[in-house]
Amino acid sequence: MPKNRSFILFEPAKSPIFYGYIIMVIGTIGVFCSVPGQTIGVSVFTDPVKDALGLSRNQFSNAYMIGTIVSSLVIGRAGVWFDRYGARYVAFFAIQVLAITVLLCSFSAQMSESIKTLLAQDTWLIPFLLMTTLFFLLRFSGQGVLTMASRNVIMIWFDKNRGKVNMFSSVAISFGFSSAPLWINTLIDYGGWENAWRYMAFGLLFCSILIYFLYKNKPEEYGLLPDGQKVVSQDEADVKMPIYKQFTLKEAMVTRVFWMYGLMLAFSSFFSTGLSFHVVSIFASQGFPKEDAISIFLPGSVVAICVSTLFNYLSDSLPLKSYLFLMLFGGLLAAIGFLSLASPVGIPLLIAGFGIMSGFYAVLNAIAWPRFFGRDNLGAITGKIMSFLILASALAPPVFSLCFSTFDSYSLVGYLGLAFLTFLLIGSIKANNPQ
Structure with missing residues (x-):
């Protein structure tokens, strides 16, 4: 049984279909929600945001690079959190941080000007350091934690059918990612880059509700087995199920x-x-x-x-x-x-x-x-x-x-x-x- 059964809308074991297929769909949506933290989700904003902040293309790119490198240095810790707390809480935390960061990005020009006024300094370093921090949060929560947790939760619910399930998920993600620059650019043309980021932030908050209620950790916690296999006795399991070494x-x-x-x-x-x-x-x-x-x-x-x-x-x-x-x-x-x-x-x-x-x-x-x-x-x-x-x-x-x-x-x-x-x-x- 799961360690924390609070806020469970229904039991996966009582689902009319194997709950892993629901995990496949919602997990794929979770990976798609990482778009604001992916390169394809950031690159569309490059020109309007750098111009609004008064940064050169090189300065903006360097802020993105530094934020990404710092993210790579700490992302390993998020993997430990995944093993300790499970996909549900880690993915929910990641998408919440991503939503808040995207919302802050929409106010980056105002934040930069406010900091300049407060410090009585008019220097490019202020928007540069601000965007470096925001890029770190975007990359860590989006490209890093949310992607990892969402992909892993799908893989955990399947074993023998892992490849076939990943086939459907990968195709959906490929089409979703390839279409992202188009609809993001449409949002920017429609309401400006600030509102485009705000629309995305509210969309992420909505998806965070789905993640919190529908993500489940290991199927064994709910009396199920990967791939929807029938639960067997321990003697039968020893004969029928291969024993794998669980590597640290x-x-x-x-x-x-x-x-x-x-x-x-x-x-x-x-x-x-x-x-x-x-x-x-x-x-x-x-x-x-x-x-x-x-x-x-x-x-x-x-x-x-x-x-x-x-x-x-x-x-x-x-x-x-x-x-x-x-x-x-x-x-x-x-x-x-x-x-x-x-x-x-x-x-x-x-x-x-x-x-x-x-x-x-x-x-x-x-x-x-x-x-x-x-x-x-x-x-x-x-x-x-x-x-x-x-x-x-x-x-x-x-x-x-x-x-x-x-x-x-x-x-x-x-x-x-x-x-x-x-x-x-x-x-x-x-x-x-x-x-």
Whole structure:
């Protein structure tokens, strides 16, 4: 039975359908609610907000980078909270913090002016430090805690059908995330950037009610089993149900799979973020117009959705090691295409590799950790992995920019990527499932 049964609208065990499917829907909504804390949710606000605050593009970007890096340093603690307090309270706390932060963002211009008046100082440092703090809260609560808790709660309710469930969730999230810039931009055009953030804050507060009442922790707390399996006697369970070792974070971190899969996911986060931030400049350096640069994302997304849909479905019956090598193959294709943009095969290779790598990212980031390390310490383990991903996404834009400003070319990024992927390819040969 659950430790705290207060405010339970109905018992999951009495649901007419397996409650895990309700968790799948509400958990997917929870991940979608992290949009205000994701890069796609912030980037639309860049121009109007930096202008209102009197910040340059570099100052605004640096505030975002610093806030993201600080978030990556503390997100691991949120994973421990997930294991200790459960998905319900952690996700509810995260979405509340995200809603309040988004609301504060809508008043950032007024707050900046008030602080300047109070301190009798008219300096760019005030809005810079203010936005750094707000970006930290956005990234920590949105991209970090809410995403982790919502994704994990879905995985906890399934075992043998984990891949199929993640297939539906991933497709919904992909379409939701890809549409986010459009509807956010519509809100900005309709009522201004301040009101756009306020509308989002009130939407998050509404969703927080759904999370509080509908998120449930482990199915065993309600007399259920993952996948909706029938509860059996202990003797039958010993025979029919495989016994998994429940790894602690410390135990997981000494395994090869933790580092090979984690570093591959981090590379995907790094490459995707850097490419997205500098895509126009990258293509311009090879003589392509802006339209050609932006046009790679739609076919790349189609490839990613097809890959994630197919291989999520198959993941319940296939070893994940083959997925890791296919993801590495996608990364190598993307790096080669990146280095040969001017050639006829450059853009097709980049699109195919980018799509393959992104598709397997959606599969492995959700499925690998509970399969390899069990469910008992899933929060601590995925929290540590999340810190890698957030740090990689924070470092990507300045690293890409530094390479271009120093060498007048982005080629060094491609060569470093090839070297890193080769290292992972060799290291992954013995990256076997520790179970």
